[in-house]
Amino acid sequence: MTSTIEAPRSPSTRSTKKSGVNWEKWGWIYMRVSGVVLVVLIFGHLFVNLMIGEGVSALNFAFVAGKLTNPFWMTWDVIMLWLALIHGGNGMRTLVNDYATSRISRGILKIAILVSVVSLIVLGTLVVFTFDPCPAGAPADLVASFCKSL
């Protein structure tokens, strides 16, 4: 008995041209590679922010200031930001290709995904690298204790 099962391709995914880069293949590889790294980064993020000490109850501006002045956590957060947004954006693109039926709705939705991902990557990266842990005029009880020695 021979039966042919068609490859599970989304009908609206662009077909691969004979030459050139196979972007769908690299997207597929990216999801797996970034996924493994994100498991480590996000589990670490959740453990430090929700499990250690009083967890979510201890989160405030001073807590974030302690992390975002530490090069280790700045690097951690920026890598997590880029990998997670591109991973999520590519996943959403897959869903749009699978479920949005008209060409126009697919175009609009994919542009919306692209705009959200790019703008949040820019915003998040700027926040991490331009962060001021001791803003001028901020009440002393709201900022980190190391602001007193400034």
Added chain:
Amino acid sequence: MPQTAGTLDSQQKTTSRRPAGTLYRGNTGMWSWVLHRITGVAIFFFLLVHILDTALVRVSPEAYNAVISQYQTPIMGLGEVALVGAIVFHAFNGLRIILIDFWNAKYQRVLFFVVIGLWVVTMLGFAPRHLINVFNH
């Protein structure tokens, strides 16, 4: 997926309209895929909100603290259990997908139950401690 002829025959004899013998249609293969998509979409939208709320550290300590204190309420505390549950499932099932793709697809069903088992263990470690932090504060 490779099935023995005997399995296929016994399934063809049934009156069930449910297709069998594929990785993603019917049974555990399909439901893990459905859950992976649903949790993925939920996590994506949370990520958008979470980057925006964290960006408030650039506005003022008061603005950031006002929003983050909303995450410390009992209702949001329960929401965080759901969020972590979605993330943990998506993470472990993602690793399962990688094992199916690069190692051996014939273990996909047993790996699904491994994912569920690890999910239960992880949530038993997380949920009580988190809920104590939320409700005892």
